Amino acid sequence: xxxxxxxxPAHVFMHGTQPILIDCGEAAMGQLKRAGIEFRDxxxxxxxxxxxxxxxxLFACLGLNMMTQRRQPLTIYGPPGTRSIVxxxxxxxxxxxxxxxxxxxxxxxxxxxxTQVREITxxxxxxxxxxxxxxxxxTHYRTEDAFGQDGHLSLSLRFTRPERSVVFTGDTGPxxxxxxxxxxxxxxxxxxxxxxxxxxxIRAMNEGMPEDRIQMIRDHxxxxxxxxxxxxxxxxxxxARAVVAVLFPPGIATPDTAQVYVDRVGKVFAGTFSIGQDLxxx
Ligand SMILES: [Zn+2]
Numbered sequence: 001x002x003x004x005x006x007x008x009p010a011h012v013f014m015h016g017t018q019p020i021l022i023d024c025g026e027a028a029m030g031q032l033k034r035a036g037i038e039f040r041d042x043x044x045x046x047x048x049x050x051x052x053x054x055x056x057x058l059f060a061c062l063g064l065n066m067m068t069q070r071r072q073p074l075t076i077y078g079p080p081g082t083r084s085i086v087x088x089x090x091x092x093x094x095x096x097x098x099x100x101x102x103x104x105x106x107x108x109x110x111x112x113x114x115t116q117v118r119e120i121t122x123x124x125x126x127x128x129x130x131x132x133x134x135x136x137x138x139t140h141y142r143t144e145d146a147f148g149q150d151g152h153l154s155l156s157l158r159f160t161r162p163e164r165s166v167v168f169t170g171d172t173g174p175x176x177x178x179x180x181x182x183x184x185x186x187x188x189x190x191x192x193x194x195x196x197x198x199x200x201x202i203r204a205m206n207e208g209m210p211e212d213r214i215q216m217i218r219d220h221x222x223x224x225x226x227x228x229x230x231x232x233x234x235x236x237x238x239x240a241r242a243v244v245a246v247l248f249p250p251g252i253a254t255p256d257t258a259q260v261y262v263d264r265v266g267k268v269f270a271g272t273f274s275i276g277q278d279l280x281x282x
Contacts, residue, residue: 007031007278008053009247011189013159013166015131021045022157022168026056029064035279040070046133047078048170049140049154050085059089062111066093069109075116077126077133079153083117090115121153122177132160136181138172140224147177156181167240171247173224174234182238187282190234192245192261192275193225194252201251228264235269243269246276 008025012035019037021028024045032039039061048054058076065074076086090112100108120126126133137147140154156178157168167182169190182188199218203209226234228245235243243265245253253261253275265273274282 006250008056010057011168011246012037013168015128015159015161018043018128020128020159023048023054023170024057024061025053028057029060031278039064040068040072043072043074044128045074045076046157047076047082048157048168049079050081050152051171054170055085058085059092062086062089062093062115063096065114066097066108066111070114071109072114073116074114075118077118077120079155080119080121081152082119086115086117120155122155130162134158134160134181136175136177138170138178139175140171140173143173143223144176158182158185167238169226169231169234169247171224172226173222174226174230179234179237182234182240185238185240186242188231188235188238188240188243189246189276189282190231190243191226191247192231192253193221193227193248194261195222195227197252198249201249228261229268232265232267232269232273235265235271235273240269240271242272242274242282244274244276244280244282 007027009023010025010028010031011022013020013022019042021042024047029039076082093111097108097110100106120135122136124135135155135157137153138156141152154170154172156170156172158181159166165185166187166189167185169178169188171191172178195218198221202217203214231243231245245261258275261275262273
């Protein structure tokens with residue numbers, strides 16, 4: 001959902017001096033610039049899932065790297081389906097690649113030449129020097145009793161370095177597998193939905209929508225997203241040290257209402273909680 005005050009989901013995990021991008025929502029390339037990070041320095045992108053708000057800037061990422069003549073490899077990790085999306089975006093680069101800058105004899109590198117895809121599932125771990133990235137399926141798409149069956153996967157990711165571990169929930173509902181993944185994490189970067197505020201907005205935007213349809217949406221949102229109490233509970237159960245809420249819909253956690261959410265999380269979680277701001281560092 002677009003929010004004039006916030007860019008779509010995209011986070012950077014600093015692995016030493018290497019920026020690793022987690023999700024690539026629309027506006028991610030501009031936000032990297034604002035954060036003082038050169039997009040050509042990003043060699044690894046991890047996707048939690050394939051909802052458009054988490055991948056909207058992938059085309060810009062490939063195209064900008066092409067136009068600036070990237071030669072170094074860029075690896076995109078994500079659940080199954082990532083390869084198909086990246087191949088499609090690479091195909092969409094054929095025409096601008098053929099056009100180039102219009103300089104005779106000049107050939108731009110094609111994103112196919114520098115982009116690799118590694119599809120990951122909960123059984124996989126990715127190791128980059130002393131960083132290990134592990135993941136679990138979460139309940140953003142389906143309940144835990146359906147895990148392991150055919151279908152699309154939504155992942156939560158854990159980045160573990162010797163001195164620090166950070167868990168990115170991605171979008172998810174309450175989820176025991178995520179509680180396990182997040183055990184002892186130093187920081188959880190989490191989603192935070194507010195069902196009542198969101199439903200009020202949906203009602204206002206869709207006057208005349210039948211009540212059964214409204215209830216269906218409410219049911220979906222409550223199972224496939226977490227609210228402030230769920231986020232606090234996750235952090236408490238996992239024994240995490242700190243939590244920052246970053247993924248939330250428009251109209252919640254504004255300066256006027258932030259304290260409401262701080263209180264809701266604080267009821268169940270005794271560690272440090274903050275509401276994330278774009279470009280903030282944790
Ligand atoms: Zn989603």
